[in-house]
Amino acid sequence: MRKLCRCGQNMNLGFRLVIFENKFQVDRVPILECEECNYYEVLPSFKADVIDLLSQLKEQGESVRVYFTEMNELADVLYGLSSQAAKLDPSAFRVLLEQSCNERINLLLDIYGCAQKLGDTAWMNEIAVRLAPLSKFVKKGQSLSAK
Template structure:
């Protein structure tokens, strides 16, 4: 989750409010930030999802405030893990908490998917699939990094 900034310092995870076209506010957007030079960037794992949300909001034409954690499962797990890690201290590494949170959320969503399938509710199944996608993407990328 951490990486080095262009200035050579460590970038840490944070969450920001993104204001787009002075009309849309998206809160709890995961970012990487450098305390030394104050540079920050949207977390690469969610950048595409954020861009898609901004396009969707623009198409709908209505302004307002959205919690990114309400529309992106990975951001929600990331935020929950971050709050737990900050609250409990360094008893467990953030990465371990995040991995555990992702695994638990994926299992819960798969259980829901099974219920939706039994109910033959294709709309619900599609919704759950779209919620699983960002988590699956993160897990897949994490596994690729571990095998290198």
């Protein structure tokens, strides 16, 4: 996961508290940051999800603080690996990330099976929502830093 900053330096994976309109706080948003010039941007493949979450928060209207990693399972897996990101080269990190996503998918599928046995449709739906970003990422094989 490498991308060059506009100043020419490599940008690194990080997580940051992002505040919108002085009111809505979304913590642990995956970003790419440049140590050289302090520029940062939301990791491109999460931009749409961050915007979705923001519009949901705006609809609810209350000033709240949420963790993006609790709303997006792929971000959560990535957060768990963030200390490895700087140590590994991009292709090794990519392999690790895919492995971790597959492990999380298997875990969620187990839980889904339990929910199904109980006939708990609300729980099943919740797990399906959590699975979606993971399976999309694994199937598409897209780069996180691509738009």
